[in-house]
Amino acid sequence: MLDKATYVRRLGDNALILSQRLSEWCGKGPALEEDMALTNVALDLIGQARLWLAYAAELEGAGRSEDQLAFLRDAHQFSNLLLVEQPNGNYADTLVRQFFFDAWHYFLLNELAKSSDPRIVEIALKSIKEVTYHVRRSGDLIVRLGDGTDLSRRMVQQAVDQLWMYTGELFSSDAADQAMVQEGAAPATEMIRTQWLQHVQEILGEATLQTPPADAWMQSGGKQGKHTEHLGYLLAEMQFLQRAYPGASW
Amino acid sequence: MNASASDRRLQLREQIWGWLHQVPDPEIPVISVVDLGIVRDVQIGTPANIDAADQEVQCTVVITPTYSGCPAMNVISKEIIAVLQQHGVSGVAIQTRLSPAWSTDWMSEHGRNQLKDYGIAPPAQQVIDISGISRKRLQAPKVACPHCGSMHTLCVSQFGSTSCKSLYQCKDCLEPFDYFKAH
Numbered sequence: 529m530l531d532k533a534t535y536v537r538r539l540g541d542n543a544l545i546l547s548q549r550l551s552e553w554c555g556k557g558p559a560l561e562e563d564m565a566l567t568n569v570a571l572d573l574i575g576q577a578r579l580w581l582a583y584a585a586e587l588e589g590a591g592r593s594e595d596q597l598a599f600l601r602d603a604h605q606f607s608n609l610l611l612v613e614q615p616n617g618n619y620a621d622t623l624v625r626q627f628f629f630d631a632w633h634y635f636l637l638n639e640l641a642k643s644s645d646p647r648i649v650e651i652a653l654k655s656i657k658e659v660t661y662h663v664r665r666s667g668d669l670i671v672r673l674g675d676g677t678d679l680s681r682r683m684v685q686q687a688v689d690q691l692w693m694y695t696g697e698l699f700s701s702d703a704a705d706q707a708m709v710q711e712g713a714a715p716a717t718e719m720i721r722t723q724w725l726q727h728v729q730e731i732l733g734e735a736t737l738q739t740p741p742a743d744a745w746m747q748s749g750g751k752q753g754k755h756t757e758h759l760g761y762l763l764a765e766m767q768f769l770q771r772a773y774p775g776a777s778w
Numbered sequence: 779m780n781a782s783a784s785d786r787r788l789q790l791r792e793q794i795w796g797w798l799h800q801v802p803d804p805e806i807p808v809i810s811v812v813d814l815g816i817v818r819d820v821q822i823g824t825p826a827n828i829d830a831a832d833q834e835v836q837c838t839v840v841i842t843p844t845y846s847g848c849p850a851m852n853v854i855s856k857e858i859i860a861v862l863q864q865h866g867v868s869g870v871a872i873q874t875r876l877s878p879a880w881s882t883d884w885m886s887e888h889g890r891n892q893l894k895d896y897g898i899a900p901p902a903q904q905v906i907d908i909s910g911i912s913r914k915r916l917q918a919p920k921v922a923c924p925h926c927g928s929m930h931t932l933c934v935s936q937f938g939s940t941s942c943k944s945l946y947q948c949k950d951c952l953e954p955f956d957y958f959k960a961h
Contacts, residue, residue, distance in 0.1 A: 568938075571847035571849070575843070575846030579846060631911070649877075653879050654843075654876050655846060657879060665936050727911065730912065
């Protein structure tokens with residue numbers, strides 16, 4: 529039960545933290561359509577985060593609500609992937625982060641839709657319709673910018689190279705992951721890795737970009753609560769209201 | 779339960795469905811929450827999974843979210859309760875059901891026509907294909923302009939003014955328009 533609570537909370541944390549990052553673009557997107565797209569994706573992710581965190585709270589059985597999980601935990605208690613907490617940077621950084629995440633998210637949800645846990649199936653099937661839109665858009669934009677001008681190509685390649693070291697963690701597997709696989713509740717991470725790598729290589733190839741070596745050194749730790757320095761600042765903003773005015777509501 | 783009580787329940791259930799047709803979607807007020815396919819069921823009496831001590835519950839309305847982050851869901855719940863209260867149904871419980879996930883296939887023909895008259899292109903027949911994401915697959919659907927009917931249209935952005943819409947432009951009458959995504 530606790531392994532499942534951990535696994536489901538990680539899914540919720542990924543959606544929550546990336547949603548918060550994307551919402552930082554609200555009103556500042558490079559074009560109106562992009563501004564709307566990013567905030568739409570952020571909205572889908574916050575909805576998914578609520579579904580996962582509500583379930584995680586039930587599973588852990590500690591009397592905490594989804595809101596308490598989101599607003600009253602400190603950085604080391606968050607279990608999101610390092611990739612999603614990385615700063616927005618320039619627009620290429622934001623898009624490449626999104627593309628890496630969306631492709632992983634799609635293939636993972638596709639398998640979670642066959643989970644032995646009916647609640648996970650329900651949330652995965654709801655989410656994958658939304659995520660299919662996300663991953664199509666981010667893939668399209670990678671091709672457009674990669675196979676674009678010299679400047680756009682250089683910037684996307686730079687973002688790919690810089691973020692690559694955070695992609696290994698998408699497929700790392702610990703005790704909680706293994707327990708879920710054994711139960712038939714979640715797919716083996718190696719299987720998702722194969723599908724992800726194939727899709728990423730296909731899109732980066734079409735975008736005339738270089739895919740970094742799959743066996744490059746990878747940074748990890750997010751799933752275990754060891755984060756980059758960026759997460760603390762993000763939480764300071766996201767949690768300010770509940771920290772300053774505990775229990776405030778409208 | 780005797781026959782007349784059962785009849786009364788059926789009658790009330792039908793009346794409630796009728797009243798729910800008067801509850802508009804808060805974002806697109808031209809279409810009702812019933813025509814949009816959000817209302818999945820109306821149950822008279824206290825359902826098993828609601829606290830039996832709550833004798834006040836006369837009916838339970840089961841709704842499903844369109845998109846998981848849709849901010850309109852809270853407003854919709856409140857509006858449903860308010861409209862039913864106006865008609866004397868005081869104990870209304872709202873239950874959210876995720877599965878099966880909402881689909882634009884559930885939108886009524888009436889609702890589709892209302893969207894079109896309002897200037898929003900209704901969803902194309904085919905719901906979103908979630909079976910693959912390769913770019914070699916079919917991309918944006920062909921959509922008719924709700925103003926002039928031309929099929930000569932262009933998807934400007936997959937994401938529009940709300941989660942459920944994309945932004946299109948007609949290449950004949952040049953008007954931009956919203957397309958209600960097939961989902």
